[in-house]
Amino acid sequence: MSQHDTDELSQTERRALAALPRQLAPPSTLEERTVRALIERGLVRASGAQSPRARLSLMALGGLTAAAALVIGMTIGWWFTRPTTPPTSGEQFMLLLYEDEAFQHSVAGRPQQHLVREYGEWAGALRDQERLLAAEKLAVDGRLLARVRDEVQVSVDVSATPHGIVAGFFIITARDYDEAVAVASRSPHLRYGGRIAIRRIEPT
Amino acid sequence: MLVAAFRRTRDERAFRALYRRHTPSLYAMAVRLTGGHEPDAEDIVQDTWIRAVDALDRFGWRSSLRTWLIGIAVNCHRERCRRDAGLVPFDARDVPDRRSDSPARAGTRIDLERAIAALADGYREVLVLFDIEGYTHREIATLLRIQEGTCKSQLSRARRALRQALADSALPEPRPEERQRESTRHRRTQPD
Numbered sequence: 001m002s003q004h005d006t007d008e009l010s011q012t013e014r015r016a017l018a019a020l021p022r023q024l025a026p027p028s029t030l031e032e033r034t035v036r037a038l039i040e041r042g043l044v045r046a047s048g049a050q051s052p053r054a055r056l057s058l059m060a061l062g063g064l065t066a067a068a069a070l071v072i073g074m075t076i077g078w079w080f081t082r083p084t085t086p087p088t089s090g091e092q093f094m095l096l097l098y099e100d101e102a103f104q105h106s107v108a109g110r111p112q113q114h115l116v117r118e119y120g121e122w123a124g125a126l127r128d129q130e131r132l133l134a135a136e137k138l139a140v141d142g143r144l145l146a147r148v149r150d151e152v153q154v155s156v157d158v159s160a161t162p163h164g165i166v167a168g169f170f171i172i173t174a175r176d177y178d179e180a181v182a183v184a185s186r187s188p189h190l191r192y193g194g195r196i197a198i199r200r201i202e203p204t
Numbered sequence: 205m206l207v208a209a210f211r212r213t214r215d216e217r218a219f220r221a222l223y224r225r226h227t228p229s230l231y232a233m234a235v236r237l238t239g240g241h242e243p244d245a246e247d248i249v250q251d252t253w254i255r256a257v258d259a260l261d262r263f264g265w266r267s268s269l270r271t272w273l274i275g276i277a278v279n280c281h282r283e284r285c286r287r288d289a290g291l292v293p294f295d296a297r298d299v300p301d302r303r304s305d306s307p308a309r310a311g312t313r314i315d316l317e318r319a320i321a322a323l324a325d326g327y328r329e330v331l332v333l334f335d336i337e338g339y340t341h342r343e344i345a346t347l348l349r350i351q352e353g354t355c356k357s358q359l360s361r362a363r364r365a366l367r368q369a370l371a372d373s374a375l376p377e378p379r380p381e382e383r384q385r386e387s388t389r390h391r392r393t394q395p396d
Contacts, residue, residue, distance in 0.1 A: 045216060
């Protein structure tokens with residue numbers, strides 16, 4: 001008898017699994033948010049619309065992405081250019097803010113002023129705590145270099161990471177990784193599905 | 205019929221009819237795949253519909269629409285697992301154990317749902333698809349991009365793990381006199 005044969009289901013087990021419900025009523029909010037997401041992408045025409053909407057082209061989606069990046073960029077630029085007292089103690093950590101498609105869809109339908117306020121409050125708190133050393137927004141384009149078979153090769157695709165593309169960074173002070181994680185965990189970036197990588201800066 | 209109507213008009217009303225027909229089974233499966241974590245299951249269902257509607261013009265009826273949707277949902281789930289691999293809760297004390305969030309159902313169904321939710325992701329996927337959703341090993345292998353033999357051995361291990369989990373949850377509480385004997389034996393084995 002093979003190993004697999006000994007793991008066949010008994011009659012009782014088959015009946016128990018067969019008795020499990022195959023359907024589950026989803027929350028009503030799920031239908032509304034799914035419909036809204038499809039309409040925003042031009043995949044479904046809202047009822048009562050005069051004429052069919054064109055599907056969102058890559059450029060239009062890129063426009064929404066640019067709008068999201070603009071919010072972060074405006075926030076970083078505004079807060080960082082205000083006069084600041086240099087932070088004094090602790091280690092330095094770089095916070096890398098990643099965005100992927102899920103993040104871009106998440107911010108796409110939200111009013112910009114709300115996003116600016118949320119990011120601004122977080123960045124402002126970093127300043128008030130005298131933690132903020134630097135912050136910059138990164139452009140969506142970039143270059144990736146690698147040496148392949150004795151030749152340096154260049155790619156314009158810098159987005160190939162599991163977490164998406166790096167949209168910006170903050171350099172902060174914190175006592176240790178736990179404190180840096182506690183600071184970063186309050187960022188609205190996470191609430192919208194973005195990722196934050198934290199790296200300690202080696203003093204040289 | 206619903207698909208044809210939606211393809212023709214891309215109308216919200218036609219989509220809602222399609223959604224209401226297929227989402228209850230899609231959602232049930234997504235809840236099981238995520239180990240009972242309903243917020244993640246909701247995200248999977250939404251992502252599934254977005255991808256499905258985007259690709260609907262290319263759907264060629266090589267399978268039923270339900271089978272096709274479930275395939276998309278499984279891929280969405282796997283992508284989430286890959287993306288979240290290695291993450292642990294920031295403060296584990298404040299994060300509820302998602303395995304205990306299985307929907308409450310009467311009698312042995314509660315134990316069985318909880319035991320399924322407590323399986324490792326890979327075991328749970330294969331068990332849900334084969335023993336609950338009724339896919340064949342070949343279909344699961346294609347869906348999960350694994351060998352058929354791997355699927356069979358994963359299923360064996362999943363069933364064994366499930367049986368163990370159910371057996372552990374059914375262990376009776378030790379009687380008071382048994383607890384007393386255990387305690388005495390423990391004291392005797394301790395060095396002076």
